[in-house]
Amino acid sequence: MxxxxxxxxxxxxxxxxxxxxxxxxxxxxxxxxxxxxxxxxxxxxxxxxxxxxxxxxxxxxxxxxxxxxxxxxxxxxxxxxxxxxxxxxxxxxxxxxxxxxxxxxxxxxxxxxxxxxxxxxxxxxxxxxxxxxxxxxxxxxxxxxxxxxxxxxxxxxxxxxxQAYYSGEVRVKFSEDYSRAADGGVGFAKAAGNYGAQFFPTNIAKEEGFQQIVWTDANAHEFLEEAGTMNIFFRIGDKLVTAPISDRILDGVTRKSVLQLADEYNIETEVRRVTVKEIVEAAKKGELKEMFGSGTATVINPISGFGYKGEKYELPKLEDSYARFFKDKLMKIQYNEAEDKFGWRYKVK
Missing domain, CATH: 3.30.470.10 (Aminotransferase class 4, branched-chain amino acid transferase, N-terminal domain)
Incomplete structure (x- = not known):
């Protein structure tokens, strides 16, 4: 053919x-x-x-x-x-x-x-x-x-x-003015224009010392949605939280794989809308243990800190991080170095 x-x-x-x-x-x-x-x-x-x-x-x-x-x-x-x-x-x-x-x-x-x-x-x-x-x-x-x-x-x-897509520590800025997508739009699609529209606000974040921007909702900039070109996860205590997919948020393959692995290894997860306010408060209280992005190019990308309204918040460096755990599990499946319980691997014929 x-x-x-x-x-x-x-x-x-x-x-x-x-x-x-x-x-x-x-x-x-x-x-x-x-x-x-x-x-x-x-x-x-x-x-x-x-x-x-x-x-x-x-x-x-x-x-x-x-x-x-x-x-x-x-x-x-x-x-x-x-x-x-x-x-x-x-x-x-x-x-x-x-x-x-x-x-x-x-x-x-x-x-x-x-x-x-x-x-x-x-x-x-x-x-x-x-x-x-x-x-x-x-x-x-x-x-x-x-x-x-x-x-x-x-x-x-x-x-x-x-090889590796990102190297070194990544810090992100929570967007106060810009959004990646709006209700009823094409945020769920990998449309080329979605990515072109991200470059300007991302450049502003880079000028302020951040590597990526975390997009907030178009209505009130109250909810956290995606990190640059990645889906984003938050570890609050020992619970893993991520935003639900919608017509604004990409249905990431790595994202859904992380959620399935979390279920397999009895890591508590919540898929719900995540507010800027709760993440800032969790960081102030020391309850925000981790943030990481997930995507094909990055697999899992740990986030070492974030900025919001002129304040900067650093996250703790953990030996037993979820980011390291999920990246290791995913990559061993991808490279045929571990059992594939889920049937995710596809052998090129």
Missing amino acids: VDIQKTSNSKIDKVNFDDLVFGQVFTDHMMECDYRDGKWQKPVIKPYGPLSLDPSAKVLHYGQAVFEGMKAYKDKDENIWLFRPDENFKRINRSSKRLAIPEFPEDYFFESLNALLKLDSEWIQKGFGNSLYIRPFVIATEKGVSASPAKEYKFMIICSPA
């Missing part, structure tokens, strides 16, 4: 896998599939390279673009694994539907993904922490500037070798 056009000139020998900048180096091949005449055409795997787009392509004018983030891992026996790729597939189609983009066929997705990863398997380095970041995305390619959904699209998959 997949047409494969191999490159005659691999770039892999020019890559220093010990010194990678996230998302800057790409593998030899990419997958491309066009939608026209009312249907998806045959997927093609071809050498990685530039696209040719008409200046009036609708993605450039009306932002019809959605994407996903996944990772491939290689175990000690050279087997390649994905982590819950069915969730990413379902989510990119949910995102597409919200932006009036035709949904992509499941057999096309998995057959082309398997073929691409097998072809570029040497780019997946063994070793705990090494991975291949996978970026499926869809853009509207039809020519014309009429304000209407496009009739032509391009579904693509590109891959980038990766």
Whole structure:
């Protein structure tokens, strides 16, 4: 089903896998599939390279673009694994539907993904922490500037070798003025525009000494929702608390995995709306033990402190942190170093 056009000139020998900048180096091949005449055409795997787009392509004018983030891992026996790729597939189609983009066929997705990863398997380095970041995305390619959904699209998959996404301590600022999404909007979708709109307020937070911003609700900036591009968890005492998913909050694959692991290991959780006020008060009382973000690129990212209304709050450094516990459990499953009770691993064929 997949047409494969191999490159005659691999770039892999020019890559220093010990010194990678996230998302800057790409593998030899990419997958491309066009939608026209009312249907998806045959997927093609071809050498990685530039696209040719008409200046009036609708993605450039009306932002019809959605994407996903996944990772491939290689175990000690050279087997390649994905982590819950069915969730990413379902989510990119949910995102597409919200932006009036035709949904992509499941057999096309998995057959082309398997073929691409097998072809570029040497780019997946063994070793705990090494991975291949996978970026499926869809853009509207039809020519014309009429304000209407496009009739032509391009579904693509590109891959980038990766190490740790963040390094060092991360401090966040609770947003007082900006929100990531509003009720009835596209916050639950991985729409490209969601991320472009984050850059300006995040830059302001960085100027104030923070690495990320924690988004608050659009109505009153009273409730904490997401941390930058991650879902966020709070440990109050020994209870793990996180906001519920909604049409504003992304249904993160790592987030739902953390909640399932917590249930498996009898860690008490609450999925409910979390107020800025209660987290500030918990920090003042010493009851806020941890905060951490979860996401595909980061897995689990500990947060060492936060700022709000000019005040800064530091969190304790714990030997038995939940962040360390969940990251270890998740990564051992991802790298085929532990039993997968949940059926999360997917072996690339």
